Amino acid sequence: MKIVVALGGNALQNKDSDFTSESQLNIIRKSVKHLVDIIEKGHDLIITHGNGPQIGRIIIQNEIAKGITPAMPFDVCGAMSQGMIGYHIQQALGDEIKERGKKKSVATIITQIVVDKDDDGFKNPTKPIGPFYSKEEALRLKEEKGYEIIEDSGRGYRRVVASPKPKKIVEIETIRTLVDNGNIVIAAGGGGIPVIEEGSKLRGVEAVIDKDLASERLAKDIDADILLILTAVDKVYLNYRKTNERGLNKVGVVEMKKYIEQGHFAPGSMLPKVLASIGFVESKRGRKAIITSLDKANTALCGLSGTIIE
Numbered sequence: 001m002k003i004v005v006a007l008g009g010n011a012l013q014n015k016d017s018d019f020t021s022e023s024q025l026n027i028i029r030k031s032v033k034h035l036v037d038i039i040e041k042g043h044d045l046i047i048t049h050g051n052g053p054q055i056g057r058i059i060i061q062n063e064i065a066k067g068i069t070p071a072m073p074f075d076v077c078g079a080m081s082q083g084m085i086g087y088h089i090q091q092a093l094g095d096e097i098k099e100r101g102k103k104k105s106v107a108t109i110i111t112q113i114v115v116d117k118d119d120d121g122f123k124n125p126t127k128p129i130g131p132f133y134s135k136e137e138a139l140r141l142k143e144e145k146g147y148e149i150i151e152d153s154g155r156g157y158r159r160v161v162a163s164p165k166p167k168k169i170v171e172i173e174t175i176r177t178l179v180d181n182g183n184i185v186i187a188a189g190g191g192g193i194p195v196i197e198e199g200s201k202l203r204g205v206e207a208v209i210d211k212d213l214a215s216e217r218l219a220k221d222i223d224a225d226i227l228l229i230l231t232a233v234d235k236v237y238l239n240y241r242k243t244n245e246r247g248l249n250k251v252g253v254v255e256m257k258k259y260i261e262q263g264h265f266a267p268g269s270m271l272p273k274v275l276a277s278i279g280f281v282e283s284k285r286g287r288k289a290i291i292t293s294l295d296k297a298n299t300a301l302c303g304l305s306g307t308i309i310e
């Protein structure tokens with residue numbers, strides 16, 4: 001099977017207070033073991049990943065360094081996050097594959113994704129980036145730096161930025177060629193670098209695309225069989241974090257759409273995962289999406305855990 005695996009933040013970082021490069025590589029080394037288990041079952045993997053915490057921190061580094069060295073624009077920070085995270089996944093995955101006596105090449109593709117310059121996402125910022133703040137810190141940053149702030153699923157306050165929808169993956173032919181030739185590809189990291197078309201040229205824009213929606217685009221474009229979204233929770237829940245919380249196992253798209261209308265999924269966190277899953281499953285008969293945690297990925301592929309949307 002051809003599987004697009006979307007790695008969420010918890011596969012890339014330990015906790016919000018431990019952001020060293022060493023810590024990121026260590027957690028990725030643990031995460032890739034689950035991915036190599038999938039590869040050993042004979043599946044072809046295309047890996048995407050988030051970058052919300054990482055791009056937020058790169059932007060903070062740029063803000064602090066202002067006056068010493070020029071600040072890089074958002075699109076360049078997005079490219080930096082793709083390179084940084086792709087490098088660690090590429091190294092960790094390559095080492096794990098070698099250790100298990102397998103032969104497979106791993107390559108990261110710096111990926112640009114075309115967005116519509118008039119996308120509503122530019123007017124209404126929804127993508128949380130960077131660290132979590134207390135309410136007081138968040139209000140101070142709003143005042144001092146003009147950040148847009150939201151409360152993020154009961155986990156604290158975060159800066160939000162524009163998040164236009166992904167329309168077209170610029171490097172799709174390269175990705176397809178590498179996948180078709182048996183390579184493991186890391187692409188559309190951080191949702192891809194958002195670019196707009198200006199005549200025959202591309203121009204980077206100030207935004208962060210949602211990686212789950214970008215993963216849906218990629219999974220459709222390479223004709224994947226499964227979109228596997230790995231995050232911090234083992235399942236999608238109804239009435240999440242309430243006393244009547246209930247995990248979803250196998251769900252059809254009609255039922256899932258009903259739950260969206262009832263407001264069960266938080267925008268900026270679970271909602272894009274559910275929307276990406278529905279979009280992928282609806283696009284072709286036989287396609288399946290799974291939302292689960294990294295440690296449940298393998299059992300979920302056997303239909304034994306996670307939320308499976310068919």
Ligand SMILES: Nc1ncnc2c1ncn2[C@@H]1O[C@H](COP(=O)(O)OP(=O)(O)O)[C@@H](O)[C@H]1O
Nearest residue numbers: 008009153231232236237240264265266269270
């Ligand atoms: N209905 C829901 N079911 C499960 N998790 C939910 C739900 N609504 C919001 N969430 C939150 O969404 C989080 C996943 O989104 P996010 O942290 O943005 O993902 P990522 O792993 O891609 O960074 C979960 O860890 C949980 O805190």
Ligand SMILES: NC(=O)OP(=O)(O)O
Nearest residue numbers: 050051052190210211
């Ligand atoms: N770009 C993006 O969606 O990142 P996260 O998954 O880390 O939020």
